[in-house]
Amino acid sequence: MRSLPEDPMIRQLVQQIRASQVTRRTMLGGAAASAAALALAACAPIGGAKKLQPAKDISATDKTMTWANWALYLDQNDQKQYPTLLAFEKETGIQVKYDIAVDDNNSYYAKVKDQLALGQDIGADTVCLTDWMVSRWINLGYTQKLDHAKIPNLSNLAPRLQNPDFDPGRNYSVPWQSGFAGLCWNKEKLPKGIKQVSDLWDPALKGRIGVLSEMRDTIGLIMLEQGVDISSKSWGDKEFNAAIAEFKKQVDSGQIRNIKGNSYADDLKNEDTLAAIVWSGDVEGINADIGSDKFGFVIPETGGTLWSDNYLIPIGSKKKTNAETLINYYYEPEVAATVAAYVNYITPVEGAQEAMKKIDPSLVDDQLIFPNADTFSQVKLFRTLTNAENTRYNSAFEAVGLGA
Amino acid sequence: MAMTAFAGAPTQAEPAPRRQSKIALVLLLPGILYLVLFFIVPLVSLVITSLEAPAPDGSGTFQYAFNWQNYVDSVGTYSTQIFRSFLYALLATVFALLFSYPLAYFIGVKVRKWPLLQSFMLILVIAPFFISFLLRTLAWKTILADEGPIVTSLKALSLLGPQTHITGTPVAVVFGLTYNFIPFMCLPLYTTLERLDIRYLEASSDLYGTPASTFWRVTIPLSLPGIVSGTLLTFIPAAGDYVNASQEFLGGASSSMIGNVIQSNFLVQLNYPAAAALSIVLMLVILIIVGSYVRRAGTDDLL
Numbered sequence: 046m047r048s049l050p051e052d053p054m055i056r057q058l059v060q061q062i063r064a065s066q067v068t069r070r071t072m073l074g075g076a077a078a079s080a081a082a083l084a085l086a087a088c089a090p091i092g093g094a095k096k097l098q099p100a101k102d103i104s105a106t107d108k109t110m111t112w113a114n115w116a117l118y119l120d121q122n123d124q125k126q127y128p129t130l131l132a133f134e135k136e137t138g139i140q141v142k143y144d145i146a147v148d149d150n151n152s153y154y155a156k157v158k159d160q161l162a163l164g165q166d167i168g169a170d171t172v173c174l175t176d177w178m179v180s181r182w183i184n185l186g187y188t189q190k191l192d193h194a195k196i197p198n199l200s201n202l203a204p205r206l207q208n209p210d211f212d213p214g215r216n217y218s219v220p221w222q223s224g225f226a227g228l229c230w231n232k233e234k235l236p237k238g239i240k241q242v243s244d245l246w247d248p249a250l251k252g253r254i255g256v257l258s259e260m261r262d263t264i265g266l267i268m269l270e271q272g273v274d275i276s277s278k279s280w281g282d283k284e285f286n287a288a289i290a291e292f293k294k295q296v297d298s299g300q301i302r303n304i305k306g307n308s309y310a311d312d313l314k315n316e317d318t319l320a321a322i323v324w325s326g327d328v329e330g331i332n333a334d335i336g337s338d339k340f341g342f343v344i345p346e347t348g349g350t351l352w353s354d355n356y357l358i359p360i361g362s363k364k365k366t367n368a369e370t371l372i373n374y375y376y377e378p379e380v381a382a383t384v385a386a387y388v389n390y391i392t393p394v395e396g397a398q399e400a401m402k403k404i405d406p407s408l409v410d411d412q413l414i415f416p417n418a419d420t421f422s423q424v425k426l427f428r429t430l431t432n433a434e435n436t437r438y439n440s441a442f443e444a445v446g447l448g449a
Numbered sequence: 450m451a452m453t454a455f456a457g458a459p460t461q462a463e464p465a466p467r468r469q470s471k472i473a474l475v476l477l478l479p480g481i482l483y484l485v486l487f488f489i490v491p492l493v494s495l496v497i498t499s500l501e502a503p504a505p506d507g508s509g510t511f512q513y514a515f516n517w518q519n520y521v522d523s524v525g526t527y528s529t530q531i532f533r534s535f536l537y538a539l540l541a542t543v544f545a546l547l548f549s550y551p552l553a554y555f556i557g558v559k560v561r562k563w564p565l566l567q568s569f570m571l572i573l574v575i576a577p578f579f580i581s582f583l584l585r586t587l588a589w590k591t592i593l594a595d596e597g598p599i600v601t602s603l604k605a606l607s608l609l610g611p612q613t614h615i616t617g618t619p620v621a622v623v624f625g626l627t628y629n630f631i632p633f634m635c636l637p638l639y640t641t642l643e644r645l646d647i648r649y650l651e652a653s654s655d656l657y658g659t660p661a662s663t664f665w666r667v668t669i670p671l672s673l674p675g676i677v678s679g680t681l682l683t684f685i686p687a688a689g690d691y692v693n694a695s696q697e698f699l700g701g702a703s704s705s706m707i708g709n710v711i712q713s714n715f716l717v718q719l720n721y722p723a724a725a726a727l728s729i730v731l732m733l734v735i736l737i738i739v740g741s742y743v744r745r746a747g748t749d750d751l752l
Binding site: 149151152154155251252253258296297299301302303304305308315316317436439440443444445446447448449 | 703
């Protein structure tokens, strides 16, 4: 070791530094210990035992909130603003950050599940997710109980949506939009049209067919064609496996080209696919994009699926009242009709049809926005799966898509 | 870097002076902390996750168990995709080498006399990096689409059957991998070829070496370090790539690679143990392949 410098101040400094230096052994030991601790912390079993407590509501003092939603799911003007949301901000003074954060139920869940399990803020005060995913959140205690007194307009909720099996009485979730899964086809290339799922398996269309990556919609449509009532509790593995077998056959033979979420629109536009299983509202959007009436939508003769996306308030949100105020606002019939005219999905708000007369009379009888009893009789809700079924069915569906 | 770890014969290093400076250790601290935090911890966490089993309450969560079965199950189910990944990565590496070598040779040797042209051509090789590779891959998807210029021309020439297509097939995936990794192959090749001493080639031809034998016996051995680092930079990321083979890009159900399987297990099926087990298998197989490749290439003193 070098001799210490003469200057007493520097001498003391050097001695101090030497004293505080760590030896190699203590450092490596410390590093290993912290690595192990961090690794264990990262995968410690979380949640389960302790019931999650909702975060304290600070809405009274903090007039902001974040709304996480899917793409193309709110009315937008040419300046990329959301007119109904602007009106809401003006009316209530609550500043809303509209965050297009949901691309897919599964991927959104994967992103936020760790914070949810700890009861932490996920960066959204309300988020719109599909029925089955909402059911999972409610079961796991990841949502806050809604105060119906703060959402008086909930009385406008369509009766058919008031008591779903995953949330009777709508204490934890409120529908945002509903829609169908059905068939879309390219009218120029297929002038004869597509009427049922089996039309997709026409050998002439080999390699030009797309289906949805949402298991309940694709398998749901195939099961309906096989004569299964997907909403009844009577079906099980046997019926599901029969549909998976048909699906696998069409994928393995190359009949089905793509299994995708929202991006199926690109394949239809560039004509990689000529017909596909799609969501009802999107077809109007695609036609608007290309500026012609090129794509048609039909609910298969054997039936389509009906789903809803629902607002829920994550357990870690501190702006529950603000979120409830927002939900209440979007349950005003005029507002709901304005949104519906843009997004082309089924609005859950009673009275919106009446309000639509003033906004766009041509849409009052649009079956994709205001389906009548006849249309509703053609579609079914996919029954709620148990956790075990969900895991099994999802894996089977995914394995086909991966070619395994 | 990692190459030395694979080096065959233990090198006879000079015995270092034993006096260890503690200051050096303190200076190493940030690096060690970085490695611990961003490599060791995630790795330990990954290994632990890969051994988890579903919680008995059926909530869809997982808890720790020494469940080796995860490895058996996931490798059993997805062995095709694992094999396919390495096959595609190998094909992409070979094609990238075949395309890049003449290009790198041209830039590094032939246009050496015109430095401006040389820099310009190098920029052309690097230019694609200025645009996100996701966008470029999506662009290829449009170019190779059924009604796109390439497929329609090939069909018009009867080189492609009326019902065949390119996107969503193994051809498109290998093409995408090759395309995306050519710069990674080209740049290391360029750096070694740029230093190639032309006088060796002249000496070879003075000794009656034909151009072909000069190439095989002089140019290739001299550029071996570039070939090795280029193939490693291509093969390793290509084997784990999940973008090109994704159905959103160039792949289809018949061409999914292990990266897609891991993604699906992690993000869609929420089967974290299977995803972790497959990641570890992928890592180990790459380590073994690369280790034996580097050892065989005998490049420890070249790198």
